[in-house]
Amino acid sequence: MDYYKIGKVEAIALILILMLNRLILTLPKNMYLLTGNSILINAVWVIFLMFLFVFLLIKISKKFVGQDLIDIAEFVGGKFLKVIISTAYIVFFVSISGIILRDFVEGIKILYYSQIPTWLLASLILVIPVVANLHGGNSVIKFNSIIVFITLISLLVILISSTTTYVPQKFFPILGNGINETFFEGATNIYAFSGFCFLFFVMPLLKSSKDFKKIGIISTIIGSIYLFFTLASLLFSFSSLVSVYEISPIYLIMRSTDFGIFFQRPDAIFVFTWILTLMSYLSVVIMFTSIIFKKITNIKTTKYLPYILVSLILIICLIPSNLAQIKTLEDTYYRYFNVVLVFIISPIILVIANFKKRKSMEGAKIEKNL
Amino acid sequence: MKKIYKKYFILFIILTLICFNLSGCYNINNIDKLAYVIAIGLDVGESNILKLSFQISALGNSSGGDGPQSDNPIVNTVECSSIDSGISIINSYLSAEINLSHCKAIVISEEFASKPISKYIYTLLNNIQVRPDTNIIITKCDVATFFEHSKPELESMAAKYYETVPTSSDYTAYTQDIKLNDFFSALNSTYENPIAILGGVNNNASNSTNNSSDTPNFEKDNSSTSGNSNIDSSGHIETIGLAVFKEDVLVGELTALETLCHLITIGKIDRCNINIPSPFIEGETVTLSLKQKHSPKITAEFINDSPYIRVEPSFEARLLTVNENETELDAESLKQLEDYATSYLNSQISNYLYKTSRTFKSDIDGFGKYFLKNFVFWNDWISFDWNSNFENTFFKVDTNVNVISSLLLMQS
Numbered sequence: 001m002d003y004y005k006i007g008k009v010e011a012i013a014l015i016l017i018l019m020l021n022r023l024i025l026t027l028p029k030n031m032y033l034l035t036g037n038s039i040l041i042n043a044v045w046v047i048f049l050m051f052l053f054v055f056l057l058i059k060i061s062k063k064f065v066g067q068d069l070i071d072i073a074e075f076v077g078g079k080f081l082k083v084i085i086s087t088a089y090i091v092f093f094v095s096i097s098g099i100i101l102r103d104f105v106e107g108i109k110i111l112y113y114s115q116i117p118t119w120l121l122a123s124l125i126l127v128i129p130v131v132a133n134l135h136g137g138n139s140v141i142k143f144n145s146i147i148v149f150i151t152l153i154s155l156l157v158i159l160i161s162s163t164t165t166y167v168p169q170k171f172f173p174i175l176g177n178g179i180n181e182t183f184f185e186g187a188t189n190i191y192a193f194s195g196f197c198f199l200f201f202v203m204p205l206l207k208s209s210k211d212f213k214k215i216g217i218i219s220t221i222i223g224s225i226y227l228f229f230t231l232a233s234l235l236f237s238f239s240s241l242v243s244v245y246e247i248s249p250i251y252l253i254m255r256s257t258d259f260g261i262f263f264q265r266p267d268a269i270f271v272f273t274w275i276l277t278l279m280s281y282l283s284v285v286i287m288f289t290s291i292i293f294k295k296i297t298n299i300k301t302t303k304y305l306p307y308i309l310v311s312l313i314l315i316i317c318l319i320p321s322n323l324a325q326i327k328t329l330e331d332t333y334y335r336y337f338n339v340v341l342v343f344i345i346s347p348i349i350l351v352i353a354n355f356k357k358r359k360s361m362e363g364a365k366i367e368k369n370l
Numbered sequence: 371m372k373k374i375y376k377k378y379f380i381l382f383i384i385l386t387l388i389c390f391n392l393s394g395c396y397n398i399n400n401i402d403k404l405a406y407v408i409a410i411g412l413d414v415g416e417s418n419i420l421k422l423s424f425q426i427s428a429l430g431n432s433s434g435g436d437g438p439q440s441d442n443p444i445v446n447t448v449e450c451s452s453i454d455s456g457i458s459i460i461n462s463y464l465s466a467e468i469n470l471s472h473c474k475a476i477v478i479s480e481e482f483a484s485k486p487i488s489k490y491i492y493t494l495l496n497n498i499q500v501r502p503d504t505n506i507i508i509t510k511c512d513v514a515t516f517f518e519h520s521k522p523e524l525e526s527m528a529a530k531y532y533e534t535v536p537t538s539s540d541y542t543a544y545t546q547d548i549k550l551n552d553f554f555s556a557l558n559s560t561y562e563n564p565i566a567i568l569g570g571v572n573n574n575a576s577n578s579t580n581n582s583s584d585t586p587n588f589e590k591d592n593s594s595t596s597g598n599s600n601i602d603s604s605g606h607i608e609t610i611g612l613a614v615f616k617e618d619v620l621v622g623e624l625t626a627l628e629t630l631c632h633l634i635t636i637g638k639i640d641r642c643n644i645n646i647p648s649p650f651i652e653g654e655t656v657t658l659s660l661k662q663k664h665s666p667k668i669t670a671e672f673i674n675d676s677p678y679i680r681v682e683p684s685f686e687a688r689l690l691t692v693n694e695n696e697t698e699l700d701a702e703s704l705k706q707l708e709d710y711a712t713s714y715l716n717s718q719i720s721n722y723l724y725k726t727s728r729t730f731k732s733d734i735d736g737f738g739k740y741f742l743k744n745f746v747f748w749n750d751w752i753s754f755d756w757n758s759n760f761e762n763t764f765f766k767v768d769t770n771v772n773v774i775s776s777l778l779l780m781q782s
Binding site: 036037110111167169170172173174175176177178238240241255256258265 | 498501502551555558559736739740743745746747748749751
């Protein structure tokens with residue numbers, strides 16, 4: 001697979017794609033169910049933590065220009081750590097994609113395609129990522145940039161139109177389900193930013209490594225704004241119905257929002273854009289997984305990897321036997337695996353790498369002085 | 371050579387896809403195989419729990435620009451144990467499959483709504499075909515009679531009629547455009563209770579209970595409700611007033627004036643007319659056109675552990691009733707009119723609020739949300755149990771009416 005060097009916009013789109021997929025699906029609902037009415041305070045807390053994380057990442061990455069997490073892991077712990085981290089990320093990407101795909105397919109099955117079997121719908125969606133990846137990384141990245149832009153616009157339309165139904169008093173009771181749920185356990189809601197794990201891998205693809213700082217900050221700002229306003233819409237408009245509805249809260253907001261007499265049932269347009277978003281996300285995941293796999297195996301070509309990865313995603317997608325299992329997986333496995341891998345283990349590796357680099361630089365300096 | 375094969379293969383795929391897309395959808399549902407329901411009716415059954423009625427659009431000639439529908443929709447009724455079993459039974463009877471995606475109204479009889487109806491509301495909203503913007507109507511007569519008389523006078527399509535009738539609230543304020551989603555939200559809410567549109571079949575005005583000689587003339591207009599209005603056009607459905615629920619059980623109804631007070635309280639009055647006793651001539655009535663300046667200011671607090679709510683609505687008004695024999699509209703007479711209107715509205719809104727609180731014990735105005743700020747944790751709020759405490763609430767209404775003038779004429 002060939003990759004060309006990407007600019008700022010393309011990199012930001014790559015980082016935002018997973019988060020947008022999660023916002024469209026059940027992420028806001030899961031966050032709300034944990035914290036209750038204190039969801040906005042929790043969002044501010046989580047955004048604050050996310051900015052700390054991004055600034056730390058930017059600071060550490062300055063010493064590892066042009067290297068991704070896998071290279072840094074190799075620098076810290078040799079081939080062993082490189083393989084461990086790579087495998088963890090491959091498992092993470094493939095399993096999460098399978099769960100997200102199943103969640104989405106079940107949603108559109110309820111809405112439009114109740115007669116079509118799950119495996120067929122999932123397979124049809126997976127065709128596009130395979131084709132996109134066979135055409136190379138360039139097509140994946142360019143397609144993703146367009147789709148992210150469309151999704152951001154569609155979400156913005158929904159969020160703005162829902163403001164007419166806002167009940168601001170729902171901001172109270174201010175601490176919702178409790179202090180622990182808002183701040184301590186609530187900190188695990190940082191998994192909303194799980195898409196930012198692509199920040200670890202985007203550095204070698206950049207045209208200019210100086211852009212990394214801007215990319216990190218801009219994508220965090222955009223992600224934070226969308227997260228905050230999605231949660232605000234959910235809280236102020238439909239919080240009493242969140243636990244009742246099975247379906248995506250954003251779809252619920254859209255279905256209940258009045259777009260005037262001319263646009264009576266615009267949900268199909270939005271669902272169509274969301275299908276494209278999912279396809280784009282799967283394409284990006286397969287692309288990054290192929291890059292990681294290539295690094296640990298040293299294979300000559302990744303041409304046939306998309307077939308294998310897509311098959312794995314399809315198998316994982318079909319494992320849960322009902323929606324309750326998917327929800328449990330999302331709220332336990334996805335939340336904690338994500339937090340541990342992306343927000344704990346990976347930064348620890350970066351910090352250790354930073355110390356090791358500093359030590360080796362100091363050693364080299366001493367040698368030079370001697 | 372290989373490239374040519376590849377091109378042929380891609381061409382084959384494209385042609386196959388086009389063939390599948392353009393060929394007749396013989397095994398897919400289409401308009402001929404579907405029976406589009408305009409309204410669903412839920413009533414008390416005689417031999418079973420539920421009497422389910424469907425008002426179905428009769429597909430006919432589409433010429434004339436009114437769409438493929440005749441003036442007389444078909445009504446089918448079935449006695450069943452649940453909505454879904456009723457649909458299955460009707461499907462086996464009809465030559466087409468019931469489709470609810472164009473359903474405009476859910477009509478529930480007063481008798482049926484007097485028992486818990488939440489499971490039916492949940493079932494309807496669980497159905498992907500039922501739109502959340504479907505109106506919910508509680509009828510004072512039985513559903514069969516309601517459907518039988520739902521023949522619009524100005525519309526040729528019953529579906530459009532159901533769609534436009536609740537919008538009269540924009541200029542009359544005698545009803546409210548309540549949708550299934552609003553009802554469901556209130557049903558699941560911890561700080562408000564649901565309401566529905568009150569419907570009924572118009573009895574001849576001469577039979578109206580409002581026509582007692584003791585009742586002042588302006589009160590006769592204000593106390594109208596569906597099925598009990600002063601409209602002299604028997605045999606048609608009307609939607610005046612609101613049906614009040616305590617959780618999922620019907621507990622009462624609001625008259626036209628009380629509905630107006632409700633809309634004032636929640637700040638959803640666009641424009642409306644109100645009749646008040648004339649301050650200038652005893653026994654006469656004056657009509658004011660009201661425009662709510664903004665949503666009323668609502669202050670909620672606890673005084674001696676009892677909820678206390680202060681409602682401060684504010685209006686701009688114009689005088690509609692003019693009389694050649696009366697005084698000029700100078701500053702003094704306008705002030706007098708303002709005082710009368712203020713006093714009248716204060717008294718009516720206060721009566722309405724105490725009726726919902728003391729008689730119905732149902733917070734249909736969502737006052738509970740103003741008390742949320744007094745609680746730190748959600749569990750504290752739930753333990754407080756607003757629905758049980760609402761009946762202890764005290765109200766103070768402080769209306770501000772600013773009469774600007776009449777319309778074109780200066781006299782009143």
